[in-house]
Amino acid sequence: MSYTIETADLTKRFGSRVALNNISLQVPPGKIFGLIGPNGAGKTTTMRILLDIMRPTSGTVSVLGTSPHRGGVGLRRKIGYLPGELSLEGRVTGHALLSHYADLSGGVPRADITALTDRLDLDLSRQVHGLSKGNKQKLGIVQALMHRPPLLVLDEPTSGLDPLVQQTFLELVREARDAGQTVLLSSHVLSEIEQVADEVALLRRGEIATVSTVSALRESATRRVVAKLRGSTSILDTLTQVQGLTAIEHQPGEEADGVLHISGALEGSPDPFIKALARFDVLDVSIEAPNLEDAVLGLYEGGQTHER
Numbered sequence: 001m002s003y004t005i006e007t008a009d010l011t012k013r014f015g016s017r018v019a020l021n022n023i024s025l026q027v028p029p030g031k032i033f034g035l036i037g038p039n040g041a042g043k044t045t046t047m048r049i050l051l052d053i054m055r056p057t058s059g060t061v062s063v064l065g066t067s068p069h070r071g072g073v074g075l076r077r078k079i080g081y082l083p084g085e086l087s088l089e090g091r092v093t094g095h096a097l098l099s100h101y102a103d104l105s106g107g108v109p110r111a112d113i114t115a116l117t118d119r120l121d122l123d124l125s126r127q128v129h130g131l132s133k134g135n136k137q138k139l140g141i142v143q144a145l146m147h148r149p150p151l152l153v154l155d156e157p158t159s160g161l162d163p164l165v166q167q168t169f170l171e172l173v174r175e176a177r178d179a180g181q182t183v184l185l186s187s188h189v190l191s192e193i194e195q196v197a198d199e200v201a202l203l204r205r206g207e208i209a210t211v212s213t214v215s216a217l218r219e220s221a222t223r224r225v226v227a228k229l230r231g232s233t234s235i236l237d238t239l240t241q242v243q244g245l246t247a248i249e250h251q252p253g254e255e256a257d258g259v260l261h262i263s264g265a266l267e268g269s270p271d272p273f274i275k276a277l278a279r280f281d282v283l284d285v286s287i288e289a290p291n292l293e294d295a296v297l298g299l300y301e302g303g304q305t306h307e308r
């Protein structure tokens with residue numbers, strides 16, 4: 001398979017500071033790939049190298065089959081880039097700014113720009129320096145998406161967007177993927193992009209902690225389970241045998257004798273838990289949605305894994 005983005009042993013040092021340490025990443029075509037990591041993990045540095053804003057200390061990079069260093073303007077036009085530290089201070093209107101970028105991209109139909117600004121509810125007649133942080137971010141998003149490039153590289157794209165606009169943005173990203181575009185986007189929290197990302201790489205101190213599909217993360221995540229059961233404390237003996245169920249706690253209910261309130265943490269399939277419960281008189285049960293943020297934090301603390 002030829003990847004849209006491929007890096008091998010990518011390393012970037014700033015003096016003695018190692019920003020990236022042997023990063024090997026493969027972003028498949030037509031997918032949404034998330035780079036997740038806390039502040040300083042190396043997300044922006046990785047993206048800047050892909051755009052040839054920065055050169056690596058060592059290692060190799062290929063973007064759309066070309067080295068960013070050699071790709072020049074031809075490669076740059078195929079990438080829609082939203083920088084993390086978007087600085088829009090000029091005394092120009094949104095219209096003028098987008099026209100300028102549209103020219104650089106080889107022209108963009110006016111209707112395509114309007115379709116985006118309408119959906120994001122962005123007023124292009126205002127001077128960009130007076131726009132709020134969120135509206136500047138919307139302008140940056142339109143600038144990156146409007147020419148429908150084969151690759152989108154979006155650094156913290158949801159930053160500053162209110163929840164409603166965040167949803168619209170995620171829809172736009174999904175539509176781009178469905179149209180065959182490849183999307184690389186970064187965030188310091190998984191919850192902002194887990195709805196759209198097909199695969200995520202977790203960066204920690206310049207290294208890849210894990211690469212995983214979001215569905216694999218979901219399967220490995222722990223969910224809290226709560227049940228109200230009628231029966232003797234022998235229930236507990238049964239539950240301790242359930243595969244994947246840990247941290248079991250119980251307390252007697254306020255109801256008539258023999259009601260137990262049970263809680264625990266369940267990893268993996270809920271099937272063994274449900275089958276174990278079915279042997280008792282179940283008064284109530286709930287299995288919460290997995291908390292992916294916790295799963296990711298666990299991975300940050302843990303060692304290296306690679307799952308595809």
Ligand SMILES: Nc1ncnc2c1ncn2[C@@H]1O[C@H](COP(=O)(O)OP(=O)(O)OP(=O)(O)O)[C@@H](O)[C@H]1O
Nearest residue numbers: 014017019037038039040041042043044045046188
């Ligand atoms: N131009 C630079 N000069 C010196 N150090 C730098 C430079 N750019 C980045 N770094 C360092 O490299 C490391 C990675 O930074 P980077 O901006 O890539 O992280 P990030 O994951 O994007 O973080 P954030 O979420 O805060 O944007 C940090 O330790 C940072 O201080």
